Amino acid sequence: MTLTLVLYIAAAGLLLIGIAGIVLHHHLLRIIFSIALLESGANLLLLLSSFREGAAAPIRLKDGFPAMMADPVPQALVLTAIVIGVGVLALALVLALRILAIYGTLDVREIRQSMDEEIAARAGVPLEGGRQAPRSDSDPIATLEVGGHE
Amino acid sequence: MRRAASLLFLLGLALLLAAIYRHLGPNAANVGQLIDARAPTEVGAANIVTSVVLAYRGLDTLVELSILFTAATAVGLVLGREPAATSDRDAGFILRAGADLFFPLLLVVGIYIVLHGHLTPGGGFQGGVILACAFFVPLLARPGRRLDQRWASLIEGLAGASFIVIGLLALVGGEAFLTPLLGKGGMGSLFSAGSLPLLYTAVGLKVGAELAGVLARLAAQQPVA
Amino acid sequence: MSWVASIIVIVMLAAAVAVLLLKDFLSALAALAVVSLALSVLFVILRAPDVAMTEAAVGAGLGSLLFALAIRRMGLARGHKPEDRP
Numbered sequence: 001m002t003l004t005l006v007l008y009i010a011a012a013g014l015l016l017i018g019i020a021g022i023v024l025h026h027h028l029l030r031i032i033f034s035i036a037l038l039e040s041g042a043n044l045l046l047l048l049s050s051f052r053e054g055a056a057a058p059i060r061l062k063d064g065f066p067a068m069m070a071d072p073v074p075q076a077l078v079l080t081a082i083v084i085g086v087g088v089l090a091l092a093l094v095l096a097l098r099i100l101a102i103y104g105t106l107d108v109r110e111i112r113q114s115m116d117e118e119i120a121a122r123a124g125v126p127l128e129g130g131r132q133a134p135r136s137d138s139d140p141i142a143t144l145e146v147g148g149h150e
Numbered sequence: 151m152r153r154a155a156s157l158l159f160l161l162g163l164a165l166l167l168a169a170i171y172r173h174l175g176p177n178a179a180n181v182g183q184l185i186d187a188r189a190p191t192e193v194g195a196a197n198i199v200t201s202v203v204l205a206y207r208g209l210d211t212l213v214e215l216s217i218l219f220t221a222a223t224a225v226g227l228v229l230g231r232e233p234a235a236t237s238d239r240d241a242g243f244i245l246r247a248g249a250d251l252f253f254p255l256l257l258v259v260g261i262y263i264v265l266h267g268h269l270t271p272g273g274g275f276q277g278g279v280i281l282a283c284a285f286f287v288p289l290l291a292r293p294g295r296r297l298d299q300r301w302a303s304l305i306e307g308l309a310g311a312s313f314i315v316i317g318l319l320a321l322v323g324g325e326a327f328l329t330p331l332l333g334k335g336g337m338g339s340l341f342s343a344g345s346l347p348l349l350y351t352a353v354g355l356k357v358g359a360e361l362a363g364v365l366a367r368l369a370a371q372q373p374v375a
Numbered sequence: 376m377s378w379v380a381s382i383i384v385i386v387m388l389a390a391a392v393a394v395l396l397l398k399d400f401l402s403a404l405a406a407l408a409v410v411s412l413a414l415s416v417l418f419v420i421l422r423a424p425d426v427a428m429t430e431a432a433v434g435a436g437l438g439s440l441l442f443a444l445a446i447r448r449m450g451l452a453r454g455h456k457p458e459d460r461p
Contacts, residue, residue, distance in 0.1 A: 003377045004174055007417060010384040012167050014410075017391045019163070023156050025395065029451065033394050033407060036438065040414055043430075047421055048174065050182070057422045058186060059271060060196035069198070070422045071182030072189075076202040078426050080214040083275050083357070086433045086441070087221035090364050093445040094225045097371065100449055199425045263428075271424035279432040283440070361437060368444045 007048055014041030028096050028106040035092065039085040043078050050074035195268040195346055203273070204349050208317065215310060215356060222306075222360045229367050241291050249291035256284030264354035265347060274350040278357030285362040289369060297366035302359045309355035316345055316352070380420050387413035400451045404442050411435045 014037055021034025049071070056066035058075070096106065103111050120127040185202060193201040203211055260280035267273030289295055390409040397403045411434025418427035446452050 003380055003420070006377055006380050006384055007421065008171060008174060010387060010417065013384075013388045014391055015163070015167075017388070017395065019160070021395045029400060029446070029449070030395065030403075033403060033442075036407060037391055037394065037410065040410060040434070043426075044414060044417065045170070047418065047423060047426060050423065051421050055422055057271075057424050058198035059424065060190070065186075065190060069186045071180065072185060072198045072202045073180075073182050073207070075199050075423045075426050076207055077210070078423075079199070079203065079273075079275060079429050080210060082426070082429050082433050083279075084214060084217050086361075086438050087218045089438060090368075090441050091221045091224050091228075093441060094228050094368065097445060097448060098228055106449070197425070199423075271428055273425065276425075276428045276432050279429075279437050283436055286440070365437075365440065365444070368441065368448070371448045373448050373450050 002053070004048060004051065004053075007044065007051075011041050011045040011048065014038070014044065017041075026108045028099065028108060028111075031108070032089065032092050032096060036085075036089060039081075043081055043085075046074055046081070047078050193346070194344065197268050197270065197273075199271075200268045200273055200346060200350070204346050208349075211353065212313070212317070215313065215353065218357065218360055219306075219310065222364050225364050226367060229371065241293060246291045249287045252287050253284055256280055256287065260284055260354075260358070264351055267350040267354075268346045274353030275357055278354040279361060281354065281358030282361035282365060285358070286365045286369075289366055296370065297362060299363060299366070302363040302366075306356050306359040306363070309352045309359065313349060313352040313356070316348055380417065383413050383416055383420075387417070400446050401443070404439060404446065407442070408435045408439045411438065 018034045018036075018038030018041055021037065022031050025031055025034065050073070051070055052068060055068045055070045058065075058069040058072045099111060100106055103114050105111060117127055185206060186198060189195070189198045189201045189206075193205045195201040195205075260277045262277075263272040263280060264274055264277030267277070285297065289297060387410055390406045390413065393406040394403050394410065397406060411430060414434065415427045415431040418424075418430055
């Protein structure tokens with residue numbers, strides 16, 4: 001089990017856990033947590049390309065530079081990517097705060113339903129079945145056809 | 151329908167990860183080896199990652215600063231005006247005393263990391279984040295206080311402008327934008343690597359002021375629920 | 376030293392799963408901070424001290440602070456409100 005393989009499994013694991021969180025959860029804050037995990041996994045995967053077996057960090061030691069050094073370009077890219085990630089997360093959290101203030105809930109399904117109703121009310125169009133699951137008492141083929149509003 | 155789309159996406163992701171796995175390991179030809187060999191003599195910084203961030207890929211850093219600026223401005227826009235009074239409880243004696251002790255420590259550590267970015271691991275981004283936390287800790291301890299947003303905006307604007315001005319000065323000298331100036335000094339001393347310490351100081355001040363402003367705005371919100 | 380890295384990877388993946396499964400939001404935030412700290416140790420093992428410092432300062436410091444402030448303002452930290460089922 002070389003070090004590269006172990007860290008590759010870690011990065012792939014973080015990516016898959018993050019995607020599972022986004023797909024499976026319905027609470028907006030959990031989805032933002034999963035986005036943070038996804039970003040960490042992507043940064044780790046990018047940094048793997050900078051590693052050489054037996055290399056040292058690309059920084060000068062007391063008597064000079066080490067003989068074999070890791071690749072500095074992916075390290076510089078991941079450095080900026082981490083800081084950008086925190087900026088994006090700050091904006092996501094603030095938007096979630098505003099959504100909570102306007103819609104009163106952080107459940108993604110309820111927010112989607114409220115937005116559909118609002119759009120249908122303003123356009124003057126009757127709201128057909130939702131996009132999530134057709135209602136059991138109506139014809140499933142017809143509701144799949146229209147999909148909400150015209 | 152949604153489940154089928156998720157399954158298809160997972161299949162594509164598995165294929166992508168398998169393709170990346172096939173290409174793991176050191177590549178034969180890449181630009182990193184060249185930079186490792188030439189950066190100490192060309193730029194003169196002891197930290198090669200700093201010379202990549204500021205000298206070889208300086209435009210990326212400039213774009214990253216503008217992304218952060220956009221995010222901080224958008225946060226200010228979405229949150230709106232600050233409320234008049236806060237309804238937080240008093241923070242307690244331990245937090246107040248601890249904050250009074252932590253503020254000068256964090257300030258010194260942050261400034262050290264920013265100034266020595268070209269010698270040891272560190273630099274503007276790390277030090278800027280520490281400076282932002284340093285200016286936020288007193289706000290945690292005394293909930294009624296407000297960060298002076300005018301000073302924060304002023305420092306942020308001036309630091310960002312000075313980064314661009316230093317880059318433009320290289321244009322005046324006839325070289326490309328953001329070429330390091332001012333000669334290389336002795337390797338390993340504080341005044342080495344030309345204009346790199348100045349650039350990182352500007353970056354550190356900008357990032358610190360921006361993130362402190364974002365944190366202060368977020369902390370001053372009234373609870374929604 | 377790949378067995379040290381393996382142990383840290385196992386801790387990190389366990390904490391990542393805990394972020395999704397824990398009901399209380401502040402506990403999930405603590406698990407996210409554990410993921411960030413383990414990630415910064417892995418960055419040191421990967422010979423990238425600059426990136427490790429950035430990840431430690433941003434992930435475990437500023438990022439967790441942002442999340443905690445937002446959780447408090449959303450009112451999800453008082454008592455132990457059960458969240459909606461996933």
